[in-house]
Amino acid sequence: MARGESEGRPSEARSRLLNTATRVFYEEGIHSVGIDRIVAEAQVTRATLYRHFPGKEDLVLAYLSQVDEAIRAQARGAADAGLPAADTIQALSESIAQGIQSPGFRGCAFLNAVAEYPDPDHPVHQAVLAHRQWFLDTVTELLARIQEAPAEAAARHFVMLRDGAMAAGCLFDPTLVCETFLRGVEGLLRAHAASAPAKSADA
Structure with missing residues (x-):
């Protein structure tokens, strides 16, 4: 050792x-x-x-683990601010937007990796899926704290907004991409907050 x-x-x-x-x-x-x-x-x-x-695969997995921890730290930083859940989502979105606008941005490391390892049984592909499940679960939990309505659909919408911004940020003006992304998140939060299940007439 x-x-x-x-x-x-x-x-x-x-x-x-x-x-x-x-x-x-x-x-x-x-x-x-x-x-x-x-x-x-x-x-x-x-x-x-x-x-x-x-082997190289071990190095690739260590690389993804390091990126995973950086993103988890980003999420913890937003959560540890003690803000309401909606503000935490917005803070996380702002952090994502800052990353997209940073020098050397090349998109989502995990989406890039899974494009190179399409076999769903490959350890690298599995590492990508595990990271994305954690991210979806994290956003779902935050959205569930905003509104008691089912949150997973809204969380998947958020993840798709994030993925789209990550891809578009490599192709178009990242400032405009991030403005669009943040407006989309604001609209999602408004729609989710208004999605309380209607009470029945017998309630």
Whole structure:
């Protein structure tokens, strides 16, 4: 075990490998980047890479795990502000919009990855599905706190708005894309808040 890892911290070499992979996989795609490129840019040997990541697939999964944790931290940051659920959704949406407008934005890392791994049984595909289920569940829980009406349909609508903005942000003016996305979220929240089930005449 490398020095540092024995103390519960990843080694410097592992961090360099993962950070390098995260950057180039996101910027250029997973299949287009080979192990030799990552080893060279991280300035480690192949033996060091294989000590930490037995194969490229392990490195890809670690990359997605790192991105997953960053998005979860983004969601926690919005939730930890102690705002009402609707304001939390808006804060999360603003954070997503900031990401779309940031330099080097290349779309959703998970949608990009699943396009390269279409086999539903592949571990990378499964990692993408697990992340997206967590995101859907998180948004569903927030929307359920706004209105007792069923929230999953509205949550799926939110996810589709987010996915559309992520795709369009790579193709069109990201500022205009984000304005459209945020207006869409506002409309969704208004519609969801007004969706209380009608009380029966016998109630």
